[in-house]
Amino acid sequence: MAGPRTLFDKIWDAHLVDQQADGTCLIYIDRHLVHEVTSPQAFEGLRQTGRRVRRPEATLAVPDHNVPTTDRSQGIAEDQSRIQIETLQQNCRDFGVPLFDVTDIRQGIVHIIGPEQGFTLPGMTIVCGDSHTSTHGAFGALAFGIGTSEVEHVLATQTLYQTRPRNMRITVSGELPFGVTAKDVILAIIGTIGTGGGTGYVIEYAGEVIRGLSMAGRMTICNMSIEAGARAGLIAPDEVTFDYIKGRPMAPKGGAFEQAVQMWRQLPSDEGARYEKEVTLAAAEIEPQVTWGTSPQDVVPITGRVPRPEAEADPNRRSAMERSLDYMGLEPGLPMTEIRIDKVFVGSCTNGRIEDLRAAAKVISGKRVAPHVQAMVVPGSGLVKHQAEEEGLDRIFIEAGFEWREAGCSMCLGMNPDQLKPGERCASTSNRNFEGRQGKGGRTHLVSPAMAAAAAVAGHIADVRKFV
Amino acid sequence: MQPFTKLTGIAAPLPMINVDTDKIIPAKWLKTIKRTGLGVALFETLRYADDGSERPEFVLNRAPYRSASILIAGDNFGCGSSREHAPWALLDFGIRCVIAPSFADIFHNNCFKNGILPVVLPKEQVDLLTREATEAGDPTFTIDLERQEIVRPTGNAVLKFAVDPHKKHCLLHGLDDIGQTMQRQSMIDGFEAKQRLAAPWLYREVA
Numbered sequence: 083m084a085g086p087r088t089l090f091d092k093i094w095d096a097h098l099v100d101q102q103a104d105g106t107c108l109i110y111i112d113r114h115l116v117h118e119v120t121s122p123q124a125f126e127g128l129r130q131t132g133r134r135v136r137r138p139e140a141t142l143a144v145p146d147h148n149v150p151t152t153d154r155s156q157g158i159a160e161d162q163s164r165i166q167i168e169t170l171q172q173n174c175r176d177f178g179v180p181l182f183d184v185t186d187i188r189q190g191i192v193h194i195i196g197p198e199q200g201f202t203l204p205g206m207t208i209v210c211g212d213s214h215t216s217t218h219g220a221f222g223a224l225a226f227g228i229g230t231s232e233v234e235h236v237l238a239t240q241t242l243y244q245t246r247p248r249n250m251r252i253t254v255s256g257e258l259p260f261g262v263t264a265k266d267v268i269l270a271i272i273g274t275i276g277t278g279g280g281t282g283y284v285i286e287y288a289g290e291v292i293r294g295l296s297m298a299g300r301m302t303i304c305n306m307s308i309e310a311g312a313r314a315g316l317i318a319p320d321e322v323t324f325d326y327i328k329g330r331p332m333a334p335k336g337g338a339f340e341q342a343v344q345m346w347r348q349l350p351s352d353e354g355a356r357y358e359k360e361v362t363l364a365a366a367e368i369e370p371q372v373t374w375g376t377s378p379q380d381v382v383p384i385t386g387r388v389p390r391p392e393a394e395a396d397p398n399r400r401s402a403m404e405r406s407l408d409y410m411g412l413e414p415g416l417p418m419t420e421i422r423i424d425k426v427f428v429g430s431c432t433n434g435r436i437e438d439l440r441a442a443a444k445v446i447s448g449k450r451v452a453p454h455v456q457a458m459v460v461p462g463s464g465l466v467k468h469q470a471e472e473e474g475l476d477r478i479f480i481e482a483g484f485e486w487r488e489a490g491c492s493m494c495l496g497m498n499p500d501q502l503k504p505g506e507r508c509a510s511t512s513n514r515n516f517e518g519r520q521g522k523g524g525r526t527h528l529v530s531p532a533m534a535a536a537a538a539v540a541g542h543i544a545d546v547r548k549f550v
Numbered sequence: 551m552q553p554f555t556k557l558t559g560i561a562a563p564l565p566m567i568n569v570d571t572d573k574i575i576p577a578k579w580l581k582t583i584k585r586t587g588l589g590v591a592l593f594e595t596l597r598y599a600d601d602g603s604e605r606p607e608f609v610l611n612r613a614p615y616r617s618a619s620i621l622i623a624g625d626n627f628g629c630g631s632s633r634e635h636a637p638w639a640l641l642d643f644g645i646r647c648v649i650a651p652s653f654a655d656i657f658h659n660n661c662f663k664n665g666i667l668p669v670v671l672p673k674e675q676v677d678l679l680t681r682e683a684t685e686a687g688d689p690t691f692t693i694d695l696e697r698q699e700i701v702r703p704t705g706n707a708v709l710k711f712a713v714d715p716h717k718k719h720c721l722l723h724g725l726d727d728i729g730q731t732m733q734r735q736s737m738i739d740g741f742e743a744k745q746r747l748a749a750p751w752l753y754r755e756v757a
Contacts, residue, residue, distance in 0.1 A: 122583035
């Protein structure tokens with residue numbers, strides 16, 4: 083291994099099982115997260131070929147995408163959803179895979195519970211049949227989403243064929259201004275490099291701003307790496323990381339923890355390591371962000387306006403903008419703060435952690451949700467919900483007029499009953515504003531938890547800096 | 551997996567950028583526990599009006615594109631979710647090849663696992679093929695994977711394309727990745743033995 087290496091290089095090299103002459107690599111996968119939507123066909127494949135799960139103890143399953151967020155003690159009413167969850171239960175029994183079932187307090191969004199349990203650790207390779215697996219990169223783990231065929235491959239062999247991605251570094255320098263959060267930083271990054279800007283790369287996030295973030299903020303950043311097209315996001319592990327991990331149920335204990343930390347300290351990129359692409363953002367120039375269109379790159383500062391397609395030179399891009407504005411029901415030139423909303427969603431693997439709930443609660447404390455707005459909070463896991471209740475956050479939300487729900491993916495992707503109706507407009511802390519993502523005809527504006535809370539109170543997209 | 555050697559068929563032009571996997575197949579169709587039967591929902595919101603009737607302006611609702619087996623798409627096709635339901639829906643409809651200036655990584659991978667060939671070409675060439683597929687009386691193209699060539703309806707010069715050699719090999723022979731990896735069992739065993747010594751905490755019981 084000649085020469086200085088990046089964090090990514092080190093993890094990749096340490097997991098190489100075999101490299102073929104044409105460059106195709108067989109890499110070892112340390113941990114595999116499984117959920118109900120992208121796994122049934124993979125288990126069925128194992129059954130048909132008489133294969134077993136190679137390392138059930140390195141695998142963890144949880145239902146999250148398709149679970150209702152209302153009372154679940156009486157089972158799930160919707161047939162197809164129930165069948166999918168029963169299928170996961172049966173598969174876990176048949177193949178010996180550990181499962182956090184629907185009524186387990188540890189149940190939650192797969193990318194919230196991995197870190198919460200200490201299942202996610204630095205230096206690991208982690209996969210899941212879900213694109214937001216990039217979240218776990220916040221720990222300095224190489225984590226990425228895979229399709230169902232690859233889920234089956236990992237279940238059977240604990241490995242994957244991959245071509246080596248390239249290194250990109252995004253440095254956010256300086257200090258975050260008042261009212262600007264991790265969500266605003268990643269939206270600004272996607273606005274800068276575009277939704278295909280990271281394709282073929284693993285992005286390492288660096289700089290004072292990233293170092294200064296909590297693990298929750300780092301997870302928000304890495305979570306949306308896929309929205310920039312990147313294979314994965316990475317942040318070098320440090321004391322903040324180790325403090326977070328220490329004492330988690332599945333993390334190493336005692337001497338093993340000390341031994342692990344020693345190894346984890348070797349992971350950060352070497353001085354002089356080479357990146358094929360470098361991008362730098364000045365934190366001072368980032369304002370609270372909000373999306374106007376149907377791609378996460380369609381983003382402007384809260385002080386901005388809905389853009390004008392005629393100012394766009396590229397015809398493909400111009401027609402995409404026109405289509406977006408038509409779908410979103412927005413006029414070019416409209417100030418973002420004049421966009422009236424119908425719903426507010428606080429939750430998802432991007433912003434469903436306790437810190438996110440605290441940030442939203444701080445804004446709404448003692449205030450009321452605007453009369454025409456329906457607002458809901460969906461904690462990322464049963465344990466996040468429990469902790470929020472211990473801290474009294476549920477009271478703050480309920481008294482302000484929010485609905486307080488059970489954990490799951492919920493309205494982020496609208497698979498369960500939590501959906502927008504056609505034409506409804508939502509300020510959402512989730513990660514995708516695609517057409518129909520939160521329900522057919524639904525209109526999504528991506529924002530931070532604090533911005534979502536401000537919008538709930540104002541009844542329109544609002545600048546959180548005027549609320550705190 | 552069905553091998554992909556040479557495909558001759560109608561190419562449908564869909565010159566939209568950033569076609570995400572929610573657009574290819576909306577989330578409500580992800581409740582299935584099967585791989586088949588999703589073709590009916592391919593591009594659902596583009597293809598059908600709210601009352602369920604076909605939108606006549608959508609390319610796959612028009613002759614001859616209704617029976618297309620090739621799709622010519624825009625930049626960053628298949629971005630968003632990792633759902634393999636997207637290639638399953640394309641396949642179930644009858645699409646075996648997608649040509650675009652760029653693809654999202656996960657979708658690109660998922661295609662190869664399902665006998666679909668994603669072809670990346672420079673934007674000018676994709677624009678050219680889009681025009682030919684739109685204007686030709688009979689927009690039939692031939693995709694020859696062995697020779698890595700696209701034969702055009704106009705009779706103009708074939709276009710060459712690049713493809714990862716390992717993925718090409720698997721597609722040509724319809725190979726199951728897992729079967730091949732199982733033959734490397736001893737390598738995987740060896741890797742685990744070494745890792746277990748270096749980082750024993752990775753091998754504790756986790757649940």
